[in-house]
Amino acid sequence: MAQVAQLPIIEHYSAYKPRPFTREQRADTTILYGGLTWKHERMMQGALHNLKYKAEPLPNIAREDLDAGKELIDTGACCPTIFTTGSLVNFLKKEVKEHGKEEVNKKFVYLTAGACGPCRFGQYHESYAMALDGLGLRDFRLFLLAQDELDQGPGAGGGLDINMAMSLGLIWSILCGDLVTDLEYATRPYEANKGQTELVLRDVVEQMYELFLHRPDRGKKYGTMAWHLMSNYFTKALREVRKKWDAIEVDHLRVKAKVKITGEFWLQTHEGEGNYNIKRWLESEGAEVIPPPVAVWLDYLMHPDVRIREHRAKPSRKKLMKESLMRNLEKVYKASYNRFRKALGNIPYELPDQLELRALANPFYHYELSGGEGHMLVGKALYAYHHKKAHMVCELTPYSCMPNTMSVGSMANVLGKYPDLLYAPIEIKGDAEVHALSRCQMILTEAKRRAQSEFESVLAKLGVTVEDVRRHESKHPEVRRASYRVPHMGYAGTAANYVTHLVATGKIKGGRVAESAAAAAMVL
Numbered sequence: 173m174a175q176v177a178q179l180p181i182i183e184h185y186s187a188y189k190p191r192p193f194t195r196e197q198r199a200d201t202t203i204l205y206g207g208l209t210w211k212h213e214r215m216m217q218g219a220l221h222n223l224k225y226k227a228e229p230l231p232n233i234a235r236e237d238l239d240a241g242k243e244l245i246d247t248g249a250c251c252p253t254i255f256t257t258g259s260l261v262n263f264l265k266k267e268v269k270e271h272g273k274e275e276v277n278k279k280f281v282y283l284t285a286g287a288c289g290p291c292r293f294g295q296y297h298e299s300y301a302m303a304l305d306g307l308g309l310r311d312f313r314l315f316l317l318a319q320d321e322l323d324q325g326p327g328a329g330g331g332l333d334i335n336m337a338m339s340l341g342l343i344w345s346i347l348c349g350d351l352v353t354d355l356e357y358a359t360r361p362y363e364a365n366k367g368q369t370e371l372v373l374r375d376v377v378e379q380m381y382e383l384f385l386h387r388p389d390r391g392k393k394y395g396t397m398a399w400h401l402m403s404n405y406f407t408k409a410l411r412e413v414r415k416k417w418d419a420i421e422v423d424h425l426r427v428k429a430k431v432k433i434t435g436e437f438w439l440q441t442h443e444g445e446g447n448y449n450i451k452r453w454l455e456s457e458g459a460e461v462i463p464p465p466v467a468v469w470l471d472y473l474m475h476p477d478v479r480i481r482e483h484r485a486k487p488s489r490k491k492l493m494k495e496s497l498m499r500n501l502e503k504v505y506k507a508s509y510n511r512f513r514k515a516l517g518n519i520p521y522e523l524p525d526q527l528e529l530r531a532l533a534n535p536f537y538h539y540e541l542s543g544g545e546g547h548m549l550v551g552k553a554l555y556a557y558h559h560k561k562a563h564m565v566c567e568l569t570p571y572s573c574m575p576n577t578m579s580v581g582s583m584a585n586v587l588g589k590y591p592d593l594l595y596a597p598i599e600i601k602g603d604a605e606v607h608a609l610s611r612c613q614m615i616l617t618e619a620k621r622r623a624q625s626e627f628e629s630v631l632a633k634l635g636v637t638v639e640d641v642r643r644h645e646s647k648h649p650e651v652r653r654a655s656y657r658v659p660h661m662g663y664a665g666t667a668a669n670y671v672t673h674l675v676a677t678g679k680i681k682g683g684r685v686a687e688s689a690a691a692a693a694m695v696l
């Protein structure tokens with residue numbers, strides 16, 4: 173009888189599926205999350221604690237996370253995927269060492285944002301699953317928080333109920349995190365007493381944590397939505413924040429190059445070793461940074477549904493209703509953001525109009541090319557340029573990121589048309605700091621030169637001196653408070669806007685009457 177060859181046993185791929193997380197386990201299970209700044213994450217923690225979840229943000233990304241991620245996921249992954257996977261891996265390794273695998277599988281679940289789409293963002297969870305396999309933690313549970321659904325309902329087991337109260341709590345904490353971050357970056361470069369901004373910031377973030385922790389329960393669906401949109405609970409607290417901010421003394425006559433940060437979502441938001449701490453580094457080199465709010469990204473995500481009509485010759489009634497709902501939702505979303513800004517004296521930046529970003533980017537990058545930040549990178553650079561919001565744009569591009577590589581390519585075309593747009597595309601690999609920062613420094617040197625000459629030309633044009641401003645400040649110390657808003661008067665630099673604003677509002681007399689009157693007309 174012929175011998176039958178022994179065939180190798182093939183283990184087929186099976187997609188990761190988390191074990192259920194039951195309601196009974198909620199009290200003893202900690203939800204891990206991460207990916208934003210410590211300010212956003214602390215406020216999100218308040219929102220989760222409010223709903224009686226145990227929740228902990230992962231430690232801030234460190235250089236070692238890159239190595240841990242590289243060991244366990246595919247080598248071609250983009251740098252944010254490697255960093256964030258490595259961060260989870262390092263945390264779990266430490267916990268396994270202390271408590272053992274079984275305990276870690278029981279004690280923690282990981283909650284991460286998920287989406288589908290052409291870039292690796294849609295595959296993040298697969299990388300996490302791959303890393304869990306590598307660690308022998310296949311039983312560890314990770315869950316996706318879809319970005320396009322506010323009410324996903326309870327997941328398997330009911331331990332995690334992604335309902336309206338949770339989604340709005342998280343979104344509102346993200347908006348407040350953005351606004352406080354804007355305040356921070358508009359203040360720190362000008363603080364008269366080094367370290368004061370950080371002190372007040374810590375206090376304010378704790379205050380906001382308490383605010384989210386004690387958020388009243390207004391039901392699971394429309395009641396909670398109406399309350400979030402209409403209540404003065406948040407605006408009252410933000411007015412308190414502004415009062416605390418008033419304690420910080422600033423010197424707005426320091427001439428700083430204003431740098432708008434754009435780039436891939438995670439990399440531009442992150443504050444730490446994942447992007448070489450580039451925002452703090454820019455400040456230490458004499459810049460004022462405009463940080464990128466997560467709120468712009470959320471607005472961007474609404475837009476495909478805002479323009480259903482563009483896709484279909486004959487949209488169904490249901491689709492048209494969805495479009496109209498999303499249009500109204502966007503209006504309400506922006507109105508809420510503006511209410512919060514107002515409570516902070518309008519110091520945080522306004523959200524750019526998505527249609528304007530799209531129109532600006534359109535000749536260079538089509539808005540239907542989704543993935544990453546899509547056309548927004550080109551749109552934001554041109555927005556800052558045309559509206560004179562910054563002297564320079566620094567685009568943080570992750571190593572091995574498909575959408576960002578396309579936008580950097582398109583920017584070559586943009587620069588051909590606008591050669592005086594100062595643009596620094598910085599590729600971030602996580603382990604090539606000197607190269608990235610020195611490249612940024614080259615462009616920053618020119619931005620600083622422009623900021624200085626802009627300031628000098630404003631003084632000359634208005635016929636005022638630094639001494640005139642100092643004299644006014646000594647009699648009116650309120651203009652040296654960080655809660656005092658320096659409005660945009662058509663210049664990129666804060667110092668130039670400050671002097672123009674003081675002259676335009678008649679606070680100091682410009683020597684050149686015609687120019688001062690023209691400046692005053694800008695205020696009206």
Ligand code: SF4
Nearest residue numbers: 250291292293544573
């Ligand atoms: S946008 Fe780029 S860096 Fe971000 S997840 Fe997608 S591929 Fe990775």
